[in-house]
Amino acid sequence: MRSLVGSVLLSTALSASAMAEPRAFSVNDRSGQYLVDVLFPEPPEDPHQLAQAFITVRDSKTLEVLQQLQTPAGNVPVDRNGKVGNWLLGPQSLLYFDDFNFDGRQDLAIRNGNDPDASYKPTFDVYLQDPQKTQWILNPALTNLAKEDSKGMFSFSPLDGILLSQTDRGCCWSRDTHWKMRGDELVLLYSSTEEQIQPTEPGENTSMPGGYTLRTTGELKEGQWHEQSRLEGPEKEDPVILSGTLDAKTPVELWYQAQGAVIIGEVRYVQADNSEPIKLLGIREDVDDDLISLHEYAGDGAQTGTWRISRENVEPYFFTGTWTSDAKGDDNQRAVLLHDEERELEADKIDDVDADQRSGHYRMRQDALGHDADLDLKILPDRDANGKEVAEFTVITKDSVTEHHIVPMDTDNLIIVREPQASEKNGPYHIQLVKGFAVIGYNAVPDSQDGLAGVYLKLR
Template sequence: MRSLVGGVLLSTTLVAPATAEPRVFSVNDRSDQYRVEVRFPEPPEDPHQLAQAFFTVRDSKTDEVLQQLQTPAGNVPVDRHGKVDSWLLGPQSLLYFDDFNFDGHQDLAIRNGSHPDAIYTPAFDVYLQDPQKTQWVLNPALTNLAKEDSKGMFSVSPLDGVLLSQTDRDCCWSRATHWKMRGDELVLLYSSTEEKIQPTEPGENTSMPSGYTRRTTGELKDGQWREQACLEGPEKEDPVILAGTLDGKSPVELWYQVQGAVIIGEVRFTEAGDGEPIKLLGFGDDADDDLISLHEYADDGGQTGTWRISRENVEPYLFTGTWISDVNGDHRQLAVRLHDEERELDVAKIDDVDADQRSGHYRMRQDALERDADLDLQILPDRDANGKEVAEFTVTLKDGVTKHHIVPMETDNLIIVREPQAAGRNGPYHIQLVKGFAVIGYNAEPESPDGLAGVYLKQR
């Protein structure tokens, strides 16, 4: 039987579903220079299982046998009904022809098992063609590179003359690399590694909020490997834009965006007041079963109310919840009913804080612990020996407690105060700058009234 799968001419000896008989396939490479006969002496009953296979490579024009190869763990390229599928020739299949070292000759990769940590990810033996003998020689460097790739096989970029590999580990680490063959050896040209930094646990000598990534890039220049690391973040989700009513009668527009550990937003009463938006801020760690709490802040930095909303899981997927007054003596709780709204949001509202807007005076008034505090922050003009910006700040609580520090910034919106500067029972803390706010947080939220943690509204 002969068939055409993915533009590749196939011939196969098909047998009845009884799988005790050997199975034979034949395929031409895309250049039509070579024909490979594949024989599975004992094909498994389940085509998803791997089995030993033997390969005979022939000159497609003369039918001359050029070489014989084998693999102990190749995939049988048929579906459960015994029909030939597309898993015979290609970068994720049993066979893969390409010019891996860019010398103008077809090289060959043969599947040889699966990745040890991902059974659905193939592993390959990679062979380079010896043009003098028209045979293929196993290349350990390329075989190892294929094993490291999360897809099972690296990519080939003929325009650039480079090999591209992507390695992922769990949810929080990935590396993209560019390679070039020089003789039989691989040379690393470029790498970019991203590692999501986990929030700091209590007791550690730092205070890292969630949502940040450390990116390390390296490049080969003039024969020297140069590497640079930087912190990026916080990671931002798409903004949620809503409209609806408060207490069933007051029209409102509300939006929010998750930025790492912090949620920023605004609410505007469209038919009441002066129409100016009220700033909102919440914390992702406070979310419970998709319930989001957004605290609203008056111009003086005091907290005036809390919007507690969650999305319903049936159409039309409304956001419902409660607005709760945070003003002393005011016990109002009003129903919230919102829906998705198609309107444009000014991107300046969710951009990173402008460099020239970070310095200034920030204020917190009458929070849940009845604390008043002021933060005066100045980003100094000179950088430290490592090229980092330097922040000088003073935090003053109403009872007279004052903290003054000069520390390098981790990135343009994050300051971390470590021990011994942060000595005391509250321990290390951080200051995260977002649009209109400075948020101070500890490894573990302190309950003491002399703690600095809280939301400080930008005043000037």
């Protein structure tokens, strides 16, 4: 709502510099029906501190006193120099007039302090205008709703008579809710909760990778509350598109995109006889988020080279690092110098895996730990009793260790093998599907690694 600072009149009888003396302010509400006098008997020396305030609401035409209210902790609407600021009237100010219950009358919210757990967030008492007389009655339901909102005051949509509130808890949990007033009570119509699921801690009976969100939605239908949850992800960051050189002479073009814990990409050696892009894939390490490690993969699934790059923190913000050969007996290493490139990236390169492209044969050949393994994956046509897709897969390592499971999929790109289905020596693990790859990972290092974990290139 547009602030009505221009209508604020500072009492001329009081000196602006005498902060210890009482301070008085007057303001008209937005409708022009009411004149409100505010008195701070003992204003603080620091105007950012809150103080007790007495509020008198008058009829703007007759100046008749309609009601007197007070707050134990209101904000003084002046700056450090004693000048009147814009914190007297409005959604985050001392006074907020509006029609909160959509009955055509002006209601009133009065600031009553700060949230004890978040000092930057104001709290309010919310009063509804009595339909029988021009006075205001404290409404506990709306006061609690304002307290829950992360901004300190809920918002609303007058066209459909809905109150909207958003609650955030730190970085990783938020909820949007829609409410409707019925009499003096609130009725919940809709809610949507997002919770970022943290990677599984070692010792748990599952193996959740990073970057996934649990979304829970609820809706009131025909008097009944219906709620459902689903896992979504992985969260995708904006792609980084680069070009530059190896050893200041070999031109290359490279891009990558973080998709949760997995980073996909491609590199193209511009002057090579076969200038087709080479697939890249890396695993994000929590140890150093600034360092990006991407492995090149040949057509048979073998690693051919590793890019380790990081962005400099001074202009022109080059990406520097090294490229290292992964071929046995080859210690070739080259210096990398890349810069941001303004070019378009084909959308299908970073799209989710097409549903009909997930089943097939995947291969891992001689990764950094010397693992070889083959993965055959099939998404079955029928769903389980909970409506989830079902995956059947077999992993066979070079040591003839075989894992075969039929498990429901957590999302259309994530399979988790939990205890007790996971073998005792391997423990829980997950298979994350991205464009052209399947990545098998553990929530903790298993007691006996039989070479299941790693990056599998899709061959067919």
